[in-house]
Amino acid sequence: MDWFTAPGYWLGRLVFQRALAGVYLFAFVGAALQFRALIGARGMLPVPRYVRYVPFRRAPSLFQLHYCDRLFAGCAWAGALLAAALAAGAGDEVPLAVAMVMWALLWLLYLSIVNVGQTWYSFGWESLLLEVGFLAVFLGNARTGPPVLVLWLLRWVLFRVEFGAGLIKIRGDSCWRKLTCLHFHHETQPMPGPLSWFFHHLPGPLHRVECAANHVTQLAVPVLLFTPQPVASYAAGTIVVTQLWLVLSGNFAWLNWLTIILALSAVDFTGLAGAPPASASRAAPVWFAVLVCAVTVLVLVLSRHPVLNMISRRQVMNRSFDPLHLVNTYGAFGTVGRIREEVVVEGTADRVPHADGDWREYGFRGKPGEPRRLPRQFAPYHLRLDWLMWFAALSPGYARDWFGPFVERLLAGDRDTLRLLRHNPFPDAPPRYVRALLYRYRFTTWRELRETGAWWHRTLVREYLPPTRLADAAWSEPE
Known part of the structure; x- marks a missing residue:
């Protein structure tokens, strides 16, 4: 099945999987350190009270079956340890099926946390991590080549993240169309970083350039992700540069880093990586190919609602259309505050x-x-x-x-x-x-x-x- 795998993307897959596991690590450590006050048994929004009123079908979670603070802490720290192991390369040292189970367990543990996290876990990057984490289950390991279909699905996620954010801006606040939003945004964003003060005081014309560059990067560049190489790599590189600019100018949890990781999965590292190892050229098992094809069909079917949302004049940001957060819609800052309180x-x-x-x-x-x-x-x-x-x-x-x-x-x-x-x-x-x-x-x-x-x-x-x-x-x- 030469059509099924892309051996030349073996380095891109390695970088993507290790970095994604690193994001999972931050997510699980943060959950372990903060949950008791937020959603613990005596927390501000306790899980036991939540699951009494929300059925399993609406919020599938291990904690629907049983909850106690020790169990939650155990799941969070277990997820952190598993993520650390995958970041260190453990997934490439085990059989393909075992690696898939490891990634699936990571996804299941974090899904269980998000689905009982209530307001504290209502951010778009939670769904993004779950959607990308689900696809990572089917990306394989060093014992087989990266599946072409999954690589395309990752680009589809990246397209929706960037294009959805671009559309919500153009349709939303008029300051995006007037190229003036960044006169305010660095000051009024949710959590400024150490360089935000300096970004805010950049010259006004440069702020207008920032706005214009944002529109190009989010509305035009994502389309190029689906073009042949090396154009797709250049498009992904442009997105990486833009996201690094956002990393420097603010604190958006792992949203920017996860977008960078998605973009790196679209880069052709062949010139840098050289010839792929023999294992990356090995034919994929039939059962694995069948699973990947089934997941591809599932994602395409579930993409209907996000696509309809993107083309709608009433587009909403950061919405999950299924309780497993498999295919979601994204976007940010459809409106920008002029003052900060x-x-x-x-x-x-x-x-x-x-x-x-x-x-x-x-x-x-x-x-x-x-x-x-x-x-x-x-x-x-x-x-x-x-x-x-x-x-x-x-x-x-x-x-x-x-x-x-x-x-x-x-x-x-x-x-x-x-x-x-x-x-x-x-x-x-x-x-x-x-x-x-x-x-x-x-x-x-x-x-x-x-x-x-x-x-x-x-x-x-x-x-x-x-x-x-x-x-x-x-x-x-x-x-």
Whole structure:
């Protein structure tokens, strides 16, 4: 079956699989370190309560069968260990069937987490990791050549990621059509990085070039992925460069890195890799070929809804059309904020909370807070609480389900919740009251930075949450 495999892509497959396993590693470690406060048995949005109301068919997950924090931690750390082993090349040292089982187990474990993760796992890159991870099951290992059909399916995913994002921008905010969105975006994006301040202060004409280049990369270049080599490789390389620009300018978890990995799978490394090893030219087993063909048909059938969504004037972003997240639609920043608002959470030990009392600010790891603190680089690690705080500032409706429980846990001095924060101003005993204020943030100018050393300037807008005491005396810290 010479038509079935592409031996020349053996190096591209190796790079793709090792890098994808690395992304899985970040995802599982992040889940293991953050889940107790977010979705644990005593978390803000506990899994046991969720699975009581959501049937298995809507959210298939191992945790629909049984849940406890120890089981979740075991699954997350097992996924991290398996991902580390695959990143080190373990999948190429075992028979093809065993390697497929390893990749399938990785996908199943992460699917089980995402499908009970609720708001904390509602981001598009969760579905993207699952979709790409599912296809990786059928990409084979060093004992057979890379299946041509799966390589094309990976390009199909990359096309939908880029083209969908390009369409949502052109159809959405007028600033994308006017080439002015990047006058605001670097400042108002969910979680700026250490270079975002500098990107924001680039000359206005360069921002317009950024916008125009984005349109070309997302609307024209993806079509070239389906052309013969070397044009497809040049198109993939262009996408890689664009994604690296986004990596430098912000913190978007593993979205950019996963897009880069997808693009690398379309690159022809023949000139660099030389002749493929003999094992990569070995004919694929019949059972493997049948499975790959069946998966290809399945993906094409399930692509109907994403395609209809892309061509619709009512296009939506980041939507899964099946509970297994096999074929999804993607997109980002159909609208771009012109101003940045942040929720600042404070506590006080005063017996009577006065507006000018001794209020102390809680420090978050990634989101803007103290004006003199330069934003940090966290991607591809995903700080889920910090991201949701950005949405909370956009509208209290985005935080309706979890912000109250979050405040409650601060008042109780919950250790798991405090571990999600960078700074706890009450290390000895929890505060009597917690309040939240809404501030308007903007990047300082060059002059302000020299004079004050502050990267941000903030102005109080209004009270977001009035001083609140621990209302539920029955709540206690988990053991």
